[in-house]
Amino acid sequence: MTLELLVLMIPTSCLVASVVTGLGSNYLTSRVVHLITIGAVTISFLGSLWVGVLVIQGQRLDMILYTWGASDTINFSVGFLIDQLSSLMMVVVTFVSLMVHIYTVGYMKEDPGYKRFFSYICLFTFAMLMLVTANNFLLLFFGWEAVGLVSYLLIGFWFERKSATFASLKAFLVNRVGDLGFLLGIAAILSLFGTLDYQAVFASAPEYATATVEGPFGNEWKWLTIICLLLFVGAMGKSAQVPLHVWLPDSMEGPTPISALIHAATMVTAGIFMVARMSPLFEESNVALITVLLVGAITAISMALVAVVQNDIKRVVAYSTLSQLGYMTVALGVSAYSVAIFHLATHAFFKALLFLAAGSVIVALHHEQDMRRMGGLWRRMPLTYITALIGTMALVGIPPFAGFFSKEAIIESVLVSHSVVGSVVYFMMIAGVFLTALYSFRLIFLVFHGESRLSDGNSNHVHESTWVITIPLILLAIPSLFSGLVLVDPVLSGNLLGASVVSGVHEGASHGAIYMLSHAWVTPPFWLAIAGTIAAWLLYNRYPSTPKNIANRSQLGYRVLVNKYGIDRLYELIFADGARALGHVLWKFGDRLVVDHTLVNGTARFVGRLSGFFRLLQSGYVYHYAFVMVVGLVAIMSWFIFFS
Numbered sequence: 001m002t003l004e005l006l007v008l009m010i011p012t013s014c015l016v017a018s019v020v021t022g023l024g025s026n027y028l029t030s031r032v033v034h035l036i037t038i039g040a041v042t043i044s045f046l047g048s049l050w051v052g053v054l055v056i057q058g059q060r061l062d063m064i065l066y067t068w069g070a071s072d073t074i075n076f077s078v079g080f081l082i083d084q085l086s087s088l089m090m091v092v093v094t095f096v097s098l099m100v101h102i103y104t105v106g107y108m109k110e111d112p113g114y115k116r117f118f119s120y121i122c123l124f125t126f127a128m129l130m131l132v133t134a135n136n137f138l139l140l141f142f143g144w145e146a147v148g149l150v151s152y153l154l155i156g157f158w159f160e161r162k163s164a165t166f167a168s169l170k171a172f173l174v175n176r177v178g179d180l181g182f183l184l185g186i187a188a189i190l191s192l193f194g195t196l197d198y199q200a201v202f203a204s205a206p207e208y209a210t211a212t213v214e215g216p217f218g219n220e221w222k223w224l225t226i227i228c229l230l231l232f233v234g235a236m237g238k239s240a241q242v243p244l245h246v247w248l249p250d251s252m253e254g255p256t257p258i259s260a261l262i263h264a265a266t267m268v269t270a271g272i273f274m275v276a277r278m279s280p281l282f283e284e285s286n287v288a289l290i291t292v293l294l295v296g297a298i299t300a301i302s303m304a305l306v307a308v309v310q311n312d313i314k315r316v317v318a319y320s321t322l323s324q325l326g327y328m329t330v331a332l333g334v335s336a337y338s339v340a341i342f343h344l345a346t347h348a349f350f351k352a353l354l355f356l357a358a359g360s361v362i363v364a365l366h367h368e369q370d371m372r373r374m375g376g377l378w379r380r381m382p383l384t385y386i387t388a389l390i391g392t393m394a395l396v397g398i399p400p401f402a403g404f405f406s407k408e409a410i411i412e413s414v415l416v417s418h419s420v421v422g423s424v425v426y427f428m429m430i431a432g433v434f435l436t437a438l439y440s441f442r443l444i445f446l447v448f449h450g451e452s453r454l455s456d457g458n459s460n461h462v463h464e465s466t467w468v469i470t471i472p473l474i475l476l477a478i479p480s481l482f483s484g485l486v487l488v489d490p491v492l493s494g495n496l497l498g499a500s501v502v503s504g505v506h507e508g509a510s511h512g513a514i515y516m517l518s519h520a521w522v523t524p525p526f527w528l529a530i531a532g533t534i535a536a537w538l539l540y541n542r543y544p545s546t547p548k549n550i551a552n553r554s555q556l557g558y559r560v561l562v563n564k565y566g567i568d569r570l571y572e573l574i575f576a577d578g579a580r581a582l583g584h585v586l587w588k589f590g591d592r593l594v595v596d597h598t599l600v601n602g603t604a605r606f607v608g609r610l611s612g613f614f615r616l617l618q619s620g621y622v623y624h625y626a627f628v629m630v631v632g633l634v635a636i637m638s639w640f641i642f643f644s
């Protein structure tokens with residue numbers, strides 16, 4: 001099969017399966033629905049592996065499928081770009097999606113929306129594949145908006161819950177803020193370059209590096225800086241960077257498989273992928289890169305702190321995702337694009353594993369999510385415990401687990417950036433390593449170790465999950481353990497992504513897997529990870545009353561973290577309550593006073609009063625008319641007397 005046919009088959013199989021199961025849900029059994037969708041995603045995964053082999057062999061594809069529209073000399077086309085970056089993303093997306101599809105069979109088996117759910121997640125996979133394989137900004141925007149739409153449907157899947165409806169609406173609105181910037185960035189690209197094709201834009205970028213436009217205060221702005229900042233606003237929304245991060249923790253209201261699919265390997269990494277794809281543009285703007293670096297660093301450290309005080313098992317993993325997305329963004333900010341994608345790939349595996357392991361615990365405990373009501377589960381759920389422990393050690397960065405290599409590469413890339421900002425960010429990153437170990441092993445100790453705090457009902461019935469749930473955990477644990485070791489040398493040598501991204505000046509600082517493993521014990525991140533692990537053991541296993549005492553002594557700091565810095569409340573006051581207040585004012589003074597009382601009812605009253613006046617002139621009495629005639633005659637005679 002040719003590369004062209006493979007590329008068409010991979011997303012199309014998911015689209016067809018979604019449409020068939022969605023429209024035919026009344027006629028298909030649940031078993032048939034999950035077989036169709038799992039079969040389609042399996043085809044996509046195997047096809048993605050095949051594409052990856054062909055790309056490794058040197059094949060590349062930049063194909064226009066058809067022209068969707070034309071305006072003057074500008075063509076709007078549907079086309080695909082297959083290179084090292086897109087092929088890697090295809091493998092990651094389809095593999096995690098396949099694991100989630102299989103897992104869903106066990107997790108959602110008793111849900112009345114079982115068929116609808118499979119249709120949605122298959123459609124989401126199609127949208128994400130379109131996003132990562134696009135060769136122009138039009139198709140990129142289509143995939144970008146499609147994943148946003150389907151995520152809205154998935155987060156609000158249990159729409160009978162008020163909290164789920166609120167979370168889905170919040171995610172949709174916050175992403176619209178980012179998408180507005182993204183759309184304006186695309187419009188600026190079209191205005192400046194006259195095309196939406198990736199290769200044409202990237203090839204022309206150096207020519208427009210000095211192009212400027214006058215700002216509102218008379219200052220000069222580089223066009224590429226404006227474009228990159230606008231595109232990054234879109235990335236901040238999709239990849240949940242501060243201050244557009246508020247939607248992601250609340251999106252835990254959706255079913256757990258969605259947490260793994262959307263918040264581990266796919267939707268939230270779309271912004272990271274997009275910036276890496278746009279690396280030829282970002283390399284022309286130091287202002288944009290510094291902005292990316294600072295936003296990523298603030299997100300990484302601030303969200304790690306919030307994760308420490310969370311008690312909902314899924315929210316701990318969600319804030320961990322925010323923090324790790326910050327690490328990826330930091331790598332982008334120091335031009336280490338391939339390192340950012342490296343961490344994206346390893347993070348996809350171990351974070352999906354952690355979400356699904358959390359879901360396994362939730363199912364076993366009859367949808368209990370508060371870690372304070374868990375404990376001592378490792379004996380009853382040994383397989384879930386082992387896989388969760390593998391995912392945790394990968395997240396913390398314990399060698400030789402996958403996260404060690406990618407996180408170490410990010411921190412070293414920041415270290416060798418040799419800038420004042422880079423030095424500050426470096427200390428923030430290594431502090432984040434300690435916090436990551438603290439909150440990650442806090443979850444392990446509270447859920448799986450210590451005394452059991454289960455309710456009587458859960459204590460009597462808790463047991464290991466079924467094979468359809470545990471098999472995806474095992475399959476995700478394998479790349480969580482080995483993917484970093486396999487990918488680190490190709491990443492640092494620049495062979496993994498090749499020319500699909502710009503080779504950053506700070507990449508390749510490490511000497512490969514063997515060197516990193518042998519020197520891990522002399523690096524600060526390693527010892528900070530160990531220190532965080534020991535601190536978690538002391539605080540949440542050995543002396544479990546200590547965290548409460550610390551919280552009581554540090555009430556202000558604890559409240560700040562529990563309230564998530566007050567950002568959610570601030571947004572509610574300014575935007576939600578502000579919009580309602582503005583709507584009330586417009587209704588009271590605009591709709592009621594101006595429209596109803598003045599324009600509508602006021603017009604009617606004016607006509608009524610005017611007609612009442614004229615009705616007085618038409619009284620029907622003869623003496624009235626005679627009187628008017630006499631007055632009129634006197635007026636006319638007076639006119640002639642005085643003015644003739």
